Amino acid sequence: MAIPGETAWDRLSALARAPGAGAIRPLLDADPGRAARFARRGAGLLMDLSRTSLTEEVLGALLDLSRERGVAAFRDAMAAGVAVNGTERRAALHMALRAPPGTFAAGAEDASAAVHGTLSAMAGFVRDVHRGTIAGATGEAFTDVVNIGIGGSDLGPAMVARALWRPGMPMRAHYLANVDAHAWEALRPSLDPRRTLVLVASKTFTTQETMANAGLAKAWLGRALGGAAASAHLAALSTNLPATAAFGIAPDRVFGFRDWVGGRFSLWSAVGLSVALACGMDAFAELLAGAREMDEHFLAAPDAANLPLLLAALEVWHVNFLGLPARAVLPYDERLARFAAHLQQLEMESLGKRVTADGRPVRSATGPVVFGEPGTNAQHSFLQLIHQGTAKVPVDFVLVARPDHPHAASHRILLANALAQAEALARGRTEAEARAGMAEAGLPQAEIDRLAPHRAFPGDRPSVTLLLPALTPRSLGALVALYEHKVACLGAFWGINPFDQWGVELGKQLAGGILPALEGGEPAADAATAAMVGEIRALWS
Ligand code: F6P
Numbered sequence: 001m002a003i004p005g006e007t008a009w010d011r012l013s014a015l016a017r018a019p020g021a022g023a024i025r026p027l028l029d030a031d032p033g034r035a036a037r038f039a040r041r042g043a044g045l046l047m048d049l050s051r052t053s054l055t056e057e058v059l060g061a062l063l064d065l066s067r068e069r070g071v072a073a074f075r076d077a078m079a080a081g082v083a084v085n086g087t088e089r090r091a092a093l094h095m096a097l098r099a100p101p102g103t104f105a106a107g108a109e110d111a112s113a114a115v116h117g118t119l120s121a122m123a124g125f126v127r128d129v130h131r132g133t134i135a136g137a138t139g140e141a142f143t144d145v146v147n148i149g150i151g152g153s154d155l156g157p158a159m160v161a162r163a164l165w166r167p168g169m170p171m172r173a174h175y176l177a178n179v180d181a182h183a184w185e186a187l188r189p190s191l192d193p194r195r196t197l198v199l200v201a202s203k204t205f206t207t208q209e210t211m212a213n214a215g216l217a218k219a220w221l222g223r224a225l226g227g228a229a230a231s232a233h234l235a236a237l238s239t240n241l242p243a244t245a246a247f248g249i250a251p252d253r254v255f256g257f258r259d260w261v262g263g264r265f266s267l268w269s270a271v272g273l274s275v276a277l278a279c280g281m282d283a284f285a286e287l288l289a290g291a292r293e294m295d296e297h298f299l300a301a302p303d304a305a306n307l308p309l310l311l312a313a314l315e316v317w318h319v320n321f322l323g324l325p326a327r328a329v330l331p332y333d334e335r336l337a338r339f340a341a342h343l344q345q346l347e348m349e350s351l352g353k354r355v356t357a358d359g360r361p362v363r364s365a366t367g368p369v370v371f372g373e374p375g376t377n378a379q380h381s382f383l384q385l386i387h388q389g390t391a392k393v394p395v396d397f398v399l400v401a402r403p404d405h406p407h408a409a410s411h412r413i414l415l416a417n418a419l420a421q422a423e424a425l426a427r428g429r430t431e432a433e434a435r436a437g438m439a440e441a442g443l444p445q446a447e448i449d450r451l452a453p454h455r456a457f458p459g460d461r462p463s464v465t466l467l468l469p470a471l472t473p474r475s476l477g478a479l480v481a482l483y484e485h486k487v488a489c490l491g492a493f494w495g496i497n498p499f500d501q502w503g504v505e506l507g508k509q510l511a512g513g514i515l516p517a518l519e520g521g522e523p524a525a526d527a528a529t530a531a532m533v534g535e536i537r538a539l540w541s
Pocket of ligand 1: 152201204206207349
């Protein structure tokens with residue numbers, strides 16, 4: 001019962017203090033209909049929240065908190081093109097990237113018109129590259145595309161190209177992000193410069209790593225084909241036209257986007273060109289359509305049925321009320337091997353904040369640590385800790401019902417494992433059950449006593465399962481957009497700006513100062529850095 005003056009936060013705190021607040025197994029045992037009651041559908045995805053400690057009461061209080069914190073109002077402001085990214089005075093209009101013409105405006109600008117202009121330029125370029133009417137300097141058709149970018153200019157397209165590429169698709173896509181030139185050296189032998197198209201993907205076109213790698217690739221093209229010919233092999237994906245021109249990229253080879261597209265939300269913009277080249281423009285359009293379907297769901301579905309809002313609300317319950325500061329993402333699909341890497345940036349760069357949007361210290365925990373690997377590999381790696389460690393780590397399972405290979409038996413094994421993990425985490429195995437199992441297997445009593453504590457599982461470990469009918473461009477678009485919107489909702493829940501990333505600046509600045517020291521100039525100001533620079537330089541001499 002609500003007490004006058006009591007906030008949803010107070011109510012949730014009280015619910016979290018109540019005995020058995022984090023328990024899951026008793027909820028599953030008490031209610032055989034729980035799976036159905038805690039399942040939600042949207043944009044072709046099924047989201048099962050039943051293996052969490054959510055109750056109707058907790059969920060109700062979380063949705064009240066969402067109203068008190070203005071989550072829907074924040075969503076609507078974002079959709080209206082309001083400058084929700086306050087520190088950078090920018091809108092966050094990634095939804096415009098996948099919307100029909102005339103749907104979104106950013107201030108005075110018709111955002112959709114700009115988006116559709118770029119999309120048709122991309123479609124024309126992709127068509128001409130595939131036809132060979134845009135070809136390399138020697139007249140040979142491009143077979144390989146190398147996307148050089150980092151962070152949001154790499155992770156999204158790299159993840160999607162890996163998920164969607166099938167043999168026989170138009171081109172092979174490669175991704176070069178790390179300034180560690182071992183990455184370039186590993187990639188180079190697989191490329192023929194005559195048939196390689198290089199996309200320099202950088203919103204700012206100033207990112208040190210990307211510009212260094214772009215320089216290596218340009219020099220390699222120049223050595224193989226002649227300096228003047230290199231430009232036929234280059235294109236840029238950027239908002240910074242003067243810098244792309246200065247790098248030698250012709251204006252008709254620059255695919256732009258606006259500053260209201262954040263790096264980690266830019267996959268749907270020109271930054272996705274490598275996906276369109278590798279998998280086809282139709283696949284890219286389907287990816288956008290899937291994301292659009294999730295956008296429509298997010299904008300219209302009532303709170304209690306709204307997938308991104310519910311996923312965010314659950315995270316608030318876990319992080320703020322149950323004190324769980326990490327989450328694992330386990331896609332049971334090898335093609336989604338880079339999905340967790342994409343979410344690491346999307347979620348941690350967005351939500352790793354310790355001051356509110358207006359600059360005051362936050363009063364509660366914010367974004368959790370996010371990590372993951374595909375299943376079943378994860379089972380033989382870190383899932384031990386998640387089952388039996390002292391830390392409770394909620395898990396997102398991503399399952400794909402229908403594979404695109406003919407090995408049905410392998411797929412059944414894969415899915416059985418995923419379902420088993422979710423069940424084991426939630427239900428666990430009591431010591432009594434462990435003892436009974438060993439007795440049934442005929443183990444001597446002394447052995448049972450010795451092993452029972454090790455073979456017991458505490459259970460009550462939460463997980464969400466997302467089910468995709470198949471891994472298609474459309475379902476993947478919806479899945480990625482689900483997490484994007486979850487991030488926006490969490491920004492509103494916590495009162496932080498999910499669209500800036502000041503935390504990446506300090507290291508960048510310091511690296512600029514340390515570089516001269518490594519080159520033998522002024523010693524680094526910090527004593528520990530100076531000492532390490534000395535050690536490194538001694539090993540160079
Ligand atoms: O890591 C910081 C960051 O600014 C990310 O937000 C961004 O995705 C990445 O660097 C790359 O930036 P750019 O596209 O401007 O090269």
